[in-house]
Every structure is written in structure tokens, then in C-alpha cells.
Amino acid sequence: MAVESRFRQVHLDFHTSPHIPQVGHDFDAREFASTLHKARVDSITCFARCHHGWMYYNSKQFPDLIHPTLVNKNLLLEQIEACHGYGIRVPIYTTIQWDYHTAMEHPEWRVIGPKGELVGTKPYEAGFYQEICINTPYREFIKAHVKELMALLPVDGFFFDIVRPQDCSCRYCLEGMLEAGLDPTDQKQRLAYNKTVLDSFKLELSAFVRESHPDASIFYNSGHIGPFVRESKDAYSHFELESLPSGGWGYMHFPLTVRYARNLGIDCVSHTGKFHTSWGDFHSFKNKAALEFECFRMLALNCKCEIGDQLHPSGKIDPYVYDLIGSVYHQVEKKEAWCTNARAKAEIGVFTTEEFTGEQVPKAVAGAVQMLQEAAHQFDILDTRSNFQQYKLLVLPDDIQLTEKLGAELDEYVRGGGKLIVTGRSGLNEAGTRFMLGSLGVTLKANPTRALDGLPAGGREAGGRLQYVDYILPGQAIGKGLPPTEHAMYIKAVEVEAKPDGKVLAEVVASYFDRTWQHFCSHRQTPASGRVIQPGIVQRGGVIYFAHPIFTLYNRNAPRWCKQLVLNAIGLLLGEQLLTHNGPTSLLATVNEQPEERRWVVHLLHYIPERRSQEIDIIEDVIPLYDVRVSLKVDTSVKAVTCVPEMRALPFFRENGRLCFVLPKLEGHQMIEIAF
Numbered sequence: 001m002a003v004e005s006r007f008r009q010v011h012l013d014f015h016t017s018p019h020i021p022q023v024g025h026d027f028d029a030r031e032f033a034s035t036l037h038k039a040r041v042d043s044i045t046c047f048a049r050c051h052h053g054w055m056y057y058n059s060k061q062f063p064d065l066i067h068p069t070l071v072n073k074n075l076l077l078e079q080i081e082a083c084h085g086y087g088i089r090v091p092i093y094t095t096i097q098w099d100y101h102t103a104m105e106h107p108e109w110r111v112i113g114p115k116g117e118l119v120g121t122k123p124y125e126a127g128f129y130q131e132i133c134i135n136t137p138y139r140e141f142i143k144a145h146v147k148e149l150m151a152l153l154p155v156d157g158f159f160f161d162i163v164r165p166q167d168c169s170c171r172y173c174l175e176g177m178l179e180a181g182l183d184p185t186d187q188k189q190r191l192a193y194n195k196t197v198l199d200s201f202k203l204e205l206s207a208f209v210r211e212s213h214p215d216a217s218i219f220y221n222s223g224h225i226g227p228f229v230r231e232s233k234d235a236y237s238h239f240e241l242e243s244l245p246s247g248g249w250g251y252m253h254f255p256l257t258v259r260y261a262r263n264l265g266i267d268c269v270s271h272t273g274k275f276h277t278s279w280g281d282f283h284s285f286k287n288k289a290a291l292e293f294e295c296f297r298m299l300a301l302n303c304k305c306e307i308g309d310q311l312h313p314s315g316k317i318d319p320y321v322y323d324l325i326g327s328v329y330h331q332v333e334k335k336e337a338w339c340t341n342a343r344a345k346a347e348i349g350v351f352t353t354e355e356f357t358g359e360q361v362p363k364a365v366a367g368a369v370q371m372l373q374e375a376a377h378q379f380d381i382l383d384t385r386s387n388f389q390q391y392k393l394l395v396l397p398d399d400i401q402l403t404e405k406l407g408a409e410l411d412e413y414v415r416g417g418g419k420l421i422v423t424g425r426s427g428l429n430e431a432g433t434r435f436m437l438g439s440l441g442v443t444l445k446a447n448p449t450r451a452l453d454g455l456p457a458g459g460r461e462a463g464g465r466l467q468y469v470d471y472i473l474p475g476q477a478i479g480k481g482l483p484p485t486e487h488a489m490y491i492k493a494v495e496v497e498a499k500p501d502g503k504v505l506a507e508v509v510a511s512y513f514d515r516t517w518q519h520f521c522s523h524r525q526t527p528a529s530g531r532v533i534q535p536g537i538v539q540r541g542g543v544i545y546f547a548h549p550i551f552t553l554y555n556r557n558a559p560r561w562c563k564q565l566v567l568n569a570i571g572l573l574l575g576e577q578l579l580t581h582n583g584p585t586s587l588l589a590t591v592n593e594q595p596e597e598r599r600w601v602v603h604l605l606h607y608i609p610e611r612r613s614q615e616i617d618i619i620e621d622v623i624p625l626y627d628v629r630v631s632l633k634v635d636t637s638v639k640a641v642t643c644v645p646e647m648r649a650l651p652f653f654r655e656n657g658r659l660c661f662v663l664p665k666l667e668g669h670q671m672i673e674i675a676f
């Protein structure tokens with residue numbers, strides 16, 4: 001059952017060592033809740049049990065598991081009751097696959113890897129990352145624990161942490177696989193089995209919670225949301241996208257993930273953190289501009305905000321942290337009326353390779369997200385089960401395999417007027433031997449160049465020192481904004497031939513020779529030989545094919561010519577673009593619609609993450625932009641254009657049938673309401 005999430009959430013970690021004395025000694029329920037209220041927090045996830053394996057409520061059934069130095073056995077209960085006094089929701093956190101105490105007490109419940117090893121933190125390393133298998137009697141413990149929480153505490157919802165597929169060969173998994181007629185020696189089958197175990201665990205636990213608490217919010221965290229959630233989606237009331245840019249996720253993970261997750265039909269919340277780096281970074285502070293950007297970007301991309309914090313073992317809430325969080329959440333509170341039930345107006349759908357590779361930030365998709373965002377395109381990320389009919393243009397970046405059926409559906413979409421951009425190895429069957437799209441203007445060449453591993457060299461990263469570089473020579477239409485000469489493409493094109501009705505928009509020029517130990521030139525790739533060897537970009541009706549994996553190329557080192565070629569192709573196919581502006585490429589612009597309010601909301605964000613350190617990108621400053629001119633494809637008549645929530649009217653005018661206005665100053669984030 002879907003639950004509407006709140007906009008200003010905190011996830012309050014409390015993984016607390018048993019070696020710290022007097023845990024919770026300085027907890028003051030009134031101070032706790034009033035600090036949150038003052039910071040405009042409206043939901044806070046608090047701890048029933050942590051990764052160390054200790055509980056923070058007065059368990060009757062598991063008294064031995066109450067944190068050994070916990071002074072106040074009713075810590076969680078008092079947190080909940082005090083917050084409820086201010087109308088603040090308190091979903092309950094408990095851990096699933098990481099529990100240090102249980103892992104030590106019950107080594108027979110741990111995940112066993114294919115070599116017979118216990119998976120996770122090793123005996124002489126610090127950490128509680130020993131993986132526990134949910135297929136063991138541990139599952140019964142979890143159910144008893146959740147049942148007790150529902151009996152002893154007021155439950156708004158649950159956050160079940162660390163629920164991820166494992167490659168497990170424990171005795172329970174072995175028995176289960178044999179019973180299901182599977183071959184446990186095959187890793188593919190083990191992983192598939194484990195996924196069904198995990199999906200059924202989630203569905204079973206949610207059904208159990210909903211028996212007594214039908215309105216509870218329920219979320220299972222695996223640090224990412226992707227196509228793998230489809231089979232167990234009903235177990236979730238909403239999605240939480242864990243994505244701390246400084247915590248290993250980077251600034252690309254969130255936009256890529258949310259542009260997929262927001263289309264799955266339930267609310268999305270995203271976690272960043274108040275930490276300078278990642279979870280557990282006590283006594284550190286994220287720069288305010290970074291926290292603003294991360295939260296406002298969530299709003300711009302149809303997501304609600306959640307900031308991670310960790311409560312000090314003393315139980316005392318840190319007022320300075322909540323000064324920081326409050327400085328952003330006061331702003332979010334004013335903005336949220338323009339974000340409630342707002343839907344993205346996406347024109348373009350980009351398929352992800354994640355369902356084939358499991359990669360969470362696939363290079364090609366990240367390259368596509370980067371390019372399209374830099375050009376202010378409005379787009380979603382899709383998988384092969386998404387409903388793609390609603391998009392004007394679909395992009396298949398670099399390595400989207402097609403089945404016969406999906407190929408036929410895409411051909412049908414093109415016949416109905418849909419446009420396609422297909423790049424690199426996309427469109428091929430699983431074996432990579434044939435294009436499954438009749439609408440494509442190319443066919444595979446027979447006997448392609450083979451790489452050292454025996455597979456065709458085209459369309460793949462060869463590794464080493466740029467062995468298979470070739471050059472693209474753009475024709476007039478596709479080369480707008482580029483000099484009419486060769487441009488380096490650091491990954492070789494897939495070797496194709498144009499069909500007779502395929503229009504070649506760019507050709508590929510070979511180098512004198514590939515770089516090998518026998519022949520090489522200078523430090524890097526061999527220069528162009530002038531010899532045209534194949535088409536590089538081919539249009540056939542509403543379909544444009546790029547022979548190079550152009551999005552992977554862009555993700556690798558962002559050649560502007562690669563982006564320009566793609567943007568020109570989009571221009572050729574789409575004509576007008578929903579939103580354009582005269583700002584820099586660092587400006588993020590999104591368009592949302594609130595149908596009930598009869599308005600659109602344009603979000604403009606300008607914050608620049610800079611690689612200032614070995615480890616992470618930093619945002620410290622807000623760099624204002626002046627006189628940002630925005631042009632929108634709006635066909636209906638517009639009543640007013642207003643900067644919100646300030647309610648400052650902006651003059652607007654029509655130009656070439658488009659709605660135009662100028663924002664005199666953009667300082668960080670601005671929403672502009674277009675009222676119809």
C-alpha cells in the first residue's frame with residue numbers, strides 16, 4: 001500500500017558500541033523533539049536495533065539484546081512519544097543483514113560464499129559487516145522482533161536496513177536450491193534463487209506488518225533502487241533513495257536513480273547526510289550550500305528530502321546540526337506546496353543497462369544523464385518493462401540488448417511516430433550477432449575486426465592504451481557547431497553498413513593502424529589516415545544510429561563534440577525542446593506539472609560540485625546567475641509567471657510561439673510557477 005511521504009525527514013542513525021558507557025544518559029525527550037520541531041523536521045527514523053546488534057527499547061522477549069549500557073530502556077518509546085507531541089512521524093529502524101552480536105552468537109546463520117568462506121568483515125578487522133542469511137532461522141527472530149515492536153510501541157512505519165541479494169551457499173540455501181530443482185554450483189542460479197528468497201521475505205514481512213498496521217510506511221534498504229525492485233514492489237509503501245554524494249554515491253547516482261524510481265508509482269524520498277563524508281562521520285558538517293543543492297535537487301526531481309544524522313551515544317541531540325538542517329528545511333517547508341504531487345514533464349526516455357549488468361551507475365547511462373541535463377532536456381530513465389509510449393523520443397545508450405519482442409515493439413513505436421536514438425551495441429540481440437530493430441538504418445558488417453579476446457573490437461572499451469581509436473567526420477546537419485573535420489572517438493565504432501535507405505550523417509575515418517606492440521605512433525592513438533571505412537551516424541526516418549558508444553565516451557572524459565553530435569541528433573528528431581535557456585551548462589533546469597493546481601513549476605538550480613580533494617566533490621559557494629532567459633514550449637494561454645514561494649511576478653512574452661521570461665537573478669535555487 002502506497003503511503004504519502006513527508007518532505008522534511010531525518011534518518012537518525014544510532015549504531016552504538018557496547019564499549020561506550022552510559023548510553024542515552026543525556027537524552028531529554030522534550031529537548032529532542034523541540035529541537036527537531038524548531039528545525040522543521042516532520043519525520044525522523046529512530047532506532048529499535050542497530051548494526052552492533054543492540055536494542056534501544058524495553059524488550060521483554062529479548063532482554064539480553066538490550067544495549068548493555070543503555071541507561072534509559074525506553075529511549076525509543078520516549079523519542080516516539082515526544083515527536084508525536086509535535087506531529088512528527090517516527091518510522092522505526094531495525095537492521096536485517098548486518099547484526100554483529102547475532103553474527104558472533106550464531107555463525108551458522110551467516111552467509112557462506114562459494115569457497116566456503118564466511119562473507120563480510122573478517123575476525124581481525126573493525127566493523128559489523130558480517131552478512132547474515134535471511135534463509136536461516138534468523139528469519140524467525142526478525143519476525144518475533146518486529147511482532148514485539150508492534151506490540152510495545154506506537155508504529156508509524158518501519159525502515160528495514162540492509163536487505164540485499166547474497167551469493168549464499170549455507171546449508172539452508174543449498175537445501176532450498178536442491179528442493180527447487182536448481183544447480184547450486186552455478187552462480188547465476190544461486191543469485192536468481194537468492195533474489196526470490198529475498199523478494200518473498202520482503203512480501204511476507206510486509207504482509208505480516210500490514211495485518212495489524214495497514215497504514216504503516218515500509219521500506220527495505222539496499223542502498224539503491226533499480227529494476228530489481230519490480231518483483232517485490234508491493235512490499236514497499238514508498239522508496240528511499242540512499243545517495244550521499246560524499247559517501248561513495250557521488251553526484252550522479254541520485255539523478256540517474258530518481259529519474260527511474262519516480263515512475264514506479266509510489267513516493268520517493270532521498271537520503272543525503274549532514275556528514276562531511278558518509279554515515280558515522282561524527283562531529284562533521286556538510287557545507288550549507290551542498291545541503292541546499294542536494295535537498296533542492298530532490299524537489300526539482302520529484303522527490304522528498306531526508307537528511308542522515310547520527311545521535312551521539314549520550315542521547316543528546318546536537319543543536320548545531322539542527323541549526324544547519326533547519327536552515328535548509330525552513331526553505332523546503334516554504335517550497336513544498338509547489339512540489340506536492342508534482343510530475344515531471346519528460347519528453348525523452350533513456351533505457352538503462354542496469355537490468356542486464358546490475359551496475360547501479362552504468363557508464364553509458366551516466367553519460368546520457370550528464371549530456372541531457374547539461375542541455376536542459378526533460379527525461380526519465382526506463383527499463384525494458386517501462387511504459388515507453390508516452391515519450392516523444394527514446395534513447396538506447398550503447399549496450400541495450402533487445403529481444404525479438406521488444407525490438408518489434410520499438411519498431412511499432414517508430415511506426416506510430418516515435419523517435420529513436422540508438423548507439424553502439426544497443427539494438428543487438430543477446431549474442432551480439434544481429435540487430436533486432438527493423439527500423440534501424442544499418443546492418444552489422446560480416447567479419448568485424450577482432451580484439452585480442454577474439455570478440456568484435458567495435459563498441460567496447462578495449463582497455464590499455466587506446467588501441468582501437470577511430471575518427472568521426474560529421475556532415476553538415478549533424479555537425480552543427482563543430483568544425484567539418486575529424487574528431488577523435490576513443491572507443492572504436494561498431495562495424496556496420498548503411499542500408500540503401502539509410503542516410504549517412506557522419507562517416508568514420510580510420511587511423512593509419514591500430515596501436516599495438518608492432519606499430520604505434522606517438523604517445524596515444526595513431527592519427528587519421530583520411531580513409532573512410534564506414535558510416536558513423538545513420539538516419540532512417542525517425543531513427544538515428546550512432547556506431548560509437550558515444551555515451552560511454554562522454555562518461556569517460558566528456559568530449560564536447562560527442563555531446564554536440566547527440567544534441568544535434570535530438571534536434572533533428574524532436575525539433576523544438578520543451579525548455580531552453582541561455583544559462584551555462586552547469587545550470588540544472590526541470591519542468592514539473594501540478595495538474596490539480598493547473599500549473600507548471602520550473603526549477604532552476606545552479607550549484608557547482610568541484611573536485612577539491614582526493615576523495616570527494618565539494619560545493620561551498622552559491623554562484624549567482626543574472627538575467628537567465630527561459631523559453632518554454634507552451635501551447636495554452638498563460639495567466640501568470642511567478643517566482644515562488646516569494647510570489648514575485650515576472651513579465652513574460654511570446655516569441656516564435658514559445659513562452660519566454662527572464663529571471664533577473666538566480667541564487668542557488670529558484671522555482672517559477674507557470675499558471676494556466
Ligand SMILES: [Zn+2]
Pocket residue numbers: 110111112133134135136168169170171172173
Ligand atoms: Zn543462505
